[in-house]
Amino acid sequence: MIPFLNTQKITDFYQPELSSSVERVVKSGQFVRGREVDRFEKAYASYTGTRYCIGVGNGFDALRLIFRAFTIYGMMREGDEVIVPSNTYIASILAVTENRLTPVLVEPDIDTYTIDPSGIEAKITSRTRAIMVVHLYGRNSVDSQIMAIAKKYHLKIIEDNAQAAGCVWEGKKTGSIGDAAAHSFFPTKNLGALGDGGAVTTDDSQLAETIRTLGNYGSHEKGLNRLQGVNSRLDELQAAVLNVKLPGLDAANGLRRKIAQYYLGHIAHPEIILPALPAQDEEHVWHLFVVRHVNRHALQQHLHSQGIGTLIHYPVAPHQQAAFKDMNQLKLPVAERIHHEVLSLPLNPVMEEWEVRKVVEGVNGFREI
16 A cells, blocks of 8 residues: 555654654753754744744644734734635634634635635735735745735735745745745644644744744743743754754655656546646645546545555635634635545655556546446
């Protein structure tokens, strides 16, 4: 069986350095807010090209704390609107609603699956305060049109960079393009820890300090709590793991691109829609290789019968979820079509050549009954 993702094999690839780094933390007796976190924050800020990196508990916390900080500043108030792509994971929208802000959904481009810039301006009102760009599946979703719209209407650009560590647009890493960015280090991500972890990157010193304070119970100094905060801190063990993996991220992304190029060049099934290539290779880090078919259930069953694991990212659009009953009446046909048709094929840097070839053969051999 070719698994969709073999996390153990990825972990083994970084041995014995991983075990050594974890042992170092265990022996140090320092498990929260120690040297490993400090080292990683500096290294990841340098890698992304930002002034600040603040480690937090997970990618969702990173995103919701960005909005929380902006509300503390008074830059956003309850009921203000945030432009959000309708094709995304639900966490992108939950981060907005949790802060009592209003998500305004914009349809994606059917080819890129990311927000369609041509649909943004019509959704802007006097209450709009930000555009969230989600670098979905590892593909950059920023372009000059979005940047111009943000500048024209004085809007913040918030990057959901959970799936795109190492992606580049016009010489800048995603995570350094907007006013602030959220990153996830969940184990399945391109840069994954051995548990939950996340970070915020930004060039805004006030935002960075506020988020660091918020994530530490609102405490800026031991025993003193300036804000009503939460407990959301990247721990030393996860930071130690990330310190081992970060130097190899670009090489791992390069392997992902190589596999994606093979898929794109060899999958030839006439009914299966392949992902579109970006203008530049570096604009995609292929966190996921997502194909579409009108009967993806049959395709998934066929691949399973061939010993090929797949996953669906994501089966139900956010606005159709029970959690968002007030949005269930929305008609967003492009997002709905994507969610009904997508299927993710195995793609990761520890796949062997025979596995890649077998995936191609399996897809090309699909026949609907």
